[in-house]
Amino acid sequence: MSSNEVDGPNSGYASLLLEDYLENPDSVPVEWRTLFESGHTGSVASLPGLQRLLEVAANWNGHEDPPGAPAPDPAVTATPSDAIDETLLGGVAAAMALVKAHRMHGHLAARLDPLGSEPMGDPALDETMLIPSLTPELQSRIPSSLLRVHVPGPTLREALPALKDVYCGTIAYEIEHLSDHAERVWLRQAIESGRYRQALAPEERTKLLASITRAEGFEQYLRKSFLGQKQFSLEGLDTMMPMLDEAIELAASMGAHEVVIGMAHRGRLNVLAHTTGHPYGSILREFEGERTIDAVVMDEEGGTGDVKYHLPATGTRATENGEVTITLAPNPSHLEAVDPVIEGWARAEQTDRSSGAGIHDPSVALPILIHGDASFAGQGIVAETLNLSNLDGYTTGGTLHIISNNQVGFTTDPQEGRSTRYSSDLAKGFDIPIVHVNADDPEAAVAAVRLALAYRQEFGHDFVVDLVGYRRFGHQEQDEAAYTQPLMAAQVADHPTAREQYAGRLVAAGVLTQAEADAVFEQTQAELRAAHEELKATMARPRPQKDGGIPADTGEVVDTAVNGERLEELNVQLLEVPKDFEVHGKLLKQLERRRVALAGGGIDWGHAEALAYGSLLVEGIPIRLSGQDTERGTFAHRHAVLHDPRSGEVHVPLQHVPGATASFEVYNSPLSEYACLGFEYGYS
Ligand SMILES: Cc1ncc(C[n+]2csc(CCOP(=O)(O)OP(=O)(O)O)c2C)c(N)n1
Incomplete structure (x- = not known):
């Protein structure tokens, strides 16, 4: 193989092989490898940066220190030479491949379970x-600055352990599939610099411990007090609770006053109690209700008829940046059905509907979706919902997705439940960054949330955190996990809880004493006991029964009539277009007929609809139309959005009705029924 064969007509093919070589030197035939390691061809030199590598490598062989480099170690520094050092050059290429491999595949070596x-x-x-093998000596000769890594260390020798720590620890990243270069660069920088993974202050660590302690203490109390009653405990994923705390705090610091959460059964009672602040007494009443029918009859709040692990709640939380309203949406049994509802709900919170097309500000509300690992991979509605995420009419400026991954779906193992490696893999197709985190490392989990929210603020897109934990018990409290996952159940039985482990770490670090850690647990038990006693005392007292249920309607008669003059006026207004705007010739004829139809008769459906919408807008009633081909109308009757045939510009007459005090939103939806219906249900 000569350099002549590489330069010239074969250079494209050679460049591809060179890319492969940088990824994995073994993947190219040996003659090509030899050639690349010689560094003599135009192809090698034309690779971005490689020419510079040659120069820097040559210079650094005794002539020039890289920025921030320590004094050279005489034992490992190369002898000065003006010739190209082929070993060093090969070493740099291998080092680049190594860095790339860590960014792309580091997650495969991460300790996530x-x-x-x-x-x-x-x-x-x-x-x-790698070839050449990156010996410690060779690593010491490769300056980190050439590799464009953001971990500390002047040469690869110091940087490599840090790189392994970042990419292969208890947190792992999948970001290299993103198609936006700016996002990849931002994420690499954020991840490798550890910007969102700074060591927590002692008081932050104590707070974190308190959060997982409350989570565990709450579920233990329920289990002991209501033996065999279903609670779908979170245990094994307790770290989710401080993650939610952090997300709420950060969202508030970024301008949110609403956080809307959608989730299924797993850990829901914990979220009700500790995230939305639903009183312990109220949750305990639901458990007592299952034990005694009296409790249901006496229920002051009226029964919803639904099971307790589907109940909604709204609460407020004081954060350092003001009060935030937290809503946990009600949940049907049907897994993941709530996803688009939350998106619509959040979008509504984010929209000012006082005029025009409405003004959308995603910073004011954060949607959070908590998914099961089997459901995320298995339910089609997840894909439909992700498909809404970057659409003009549906985006919420980024959803925080947390997969509460207990590595089992009811009794189905992951290898039976999905064809992908990770539960989260679907998100890759939507250009969504994915972080996997070991649920036994609460600090890493909080760091994942910090990165997620910073990314949302920067780019306005979704982010997935795959929280990898386990299930301490069966699918629910009447199940026996050992029937179907015997080995896992045996392992779990011997595995200390996240609280026990983290408390141990903090005690060892001198952040608090074991007695102080235990006291937090005891305090939760005491609070629950007190709430339970109080509840029992009120349940013993007879209370008047409430009459009636929810009325079927308000009984009000709504006057929908609009006077003729108003309609005449609207009719003219809706046919107005901006001065330089041209309406398609054929359509113009159809629309012009509307000018005379009011007086002469022959009002068609689309015409009547436009007048009705216009009259509602001046009465201050906002309108949102969405669905497949909604703008034109599937049967070409609507034409709510006009397109200028010369420029392609659009004009929406209903967004320009004089005197309107409400917005008119109109969007073509993707070809989805389930998610779009869910979204609009949530929006309304
Ligand atoms: C659409 C739908 N299919 C099936 C069920 C029955 N079901 C309830 S929970 C569950 C397992 C869910 O597993 P996963 O998503 O991993 O959540 P986990 O319970 O493990 O937290 C199943 C199959 C359901 N509720 N909804």
Whole structure:
């Protein structure tokens, strides 16, 4: 193989091979490898930055220190030479491949499973497998600045452990699939610099411990007090609670006054109690209700008829940046059906509907969706909902998705439940960054949320945190996990809880004493006991029964008539277009007929609809139309959005009705029924 064969007509093919070589030197034939390591061809030199590498490598061989480099170690520094150092050049290429491999495949070696299963790893992550092998000596000669890494360390030798720590620890990243270069660069910088993973202050650590302690204490109390009653406990994923705390706090700091949460059964009672602030007494009443029918009859709040792990709640939380309203939407049994509802709900919170097309400000409300690992991979509505995320009419400026991944779906193992490696893999197709985190490392989980919210603020897109934990008990409290997952159940039985582990770490670090850690647990038990006693005392007292249920309607008669003059006026207004706007010739004829139809008769459906909408807008009633081909109308009757045939510009007459005090939103939806219906239900 000569350089002549590479330069000239074959250069495109050679460049592709060179890319492969940088990824994995073993993946190209040996003659090409030899050639690349020689560094003599135009192709090698034309690779971005490689020419510069040659120069810097040559200079650094004794002539020039890289920025921030320590004094050279005589044992490992190369002898000065003006010739190209081929070993060094090959080493730099291998180092680049190594960095790329960590960014792309580091997650395969990350320690994500609290139960300690061995990560599969990847040979591309092994510095000794590269050619040339990246020995410590060679690593010491490769300046980190050439590799464009953001971890500390002047040379690869110091940077590599930090890189492994970042990409293969208890948190792992999948960001290289993003198609936006700016996002990838931002994320790499944020991740490798540790900007969102700074060590927590002692008081933050104590707060974090308190949050997982309350989560565990609450569920233990319920289990002991109501043996065998279903609660769909969170245990094994307790870290989700401080993640939600952090998300709410950060959302508030970024201008949100609403956080809207959608989730299924798993850990829902904990979220009700500790995230929305639903009183313990109220939740305990639901449990007592299951024990005694009297409690239901006596229920001051009236029964919803639904099970307790589907109940909604709204609460407020004081944050450092003001009060935030937190809503946990009611949930049907049908898994993930709530996803688009939350998106619509959040979008409504984010929209000012006082005029024109409405003004959308995503910073004011944060949607959070908590998914089960089996459901995220299995339910089609998840894909439909993700497909809404970047559409003009449906975006919410980024949803925080948390997969509460207990590594089992009811009794189905992941390898039976999905064809992908991760539960989260669907999100890759939507250009969504994914962070996997070991649920036994609460600080890493909080860091994942910090990154997620910073990314949302920067780019306005969704973010997935796959929280990898386990299920301490069966699917619910009447189940026996050992029937179907016997090995896992045995492992879990011996596994200390996240609280026990984290308390141990904080005690060892001198942040607090074991007695102080235990006291937080005791305090939760005492609060629950007190709430329970109080409830029992009120339940013993007879209370007057409430009469009636929810009325079927208000009984009000709504006057929908609009006077003739108003309609004449609207009719003219709706046919107005801006001065330089041209309406398609054929359509113009149809619309012009509307000018005379009011007086002469022959009002068609689309005409009547436009007048009705216009009259509502001046009465201050906002309108949102969405669905497949809604703008034109599937049967070409509506034409709510006009397109200028010369420029393609659009004009929506209903957004320009003089005197209107409400917005008119109109959007073509994707070809989805389920998600779009859910979205509009949530919006309304
Ligand atoms: C659409 C739908 N299919 C099936 C069920 C029955 N079901 C309830 S929970 C569950 C397992 C869910 O597993 P996962 O999503 O991993 O959540 P986990 O319970 O493990 O937290 C199933 C199959 C349901 N409620 N909804």
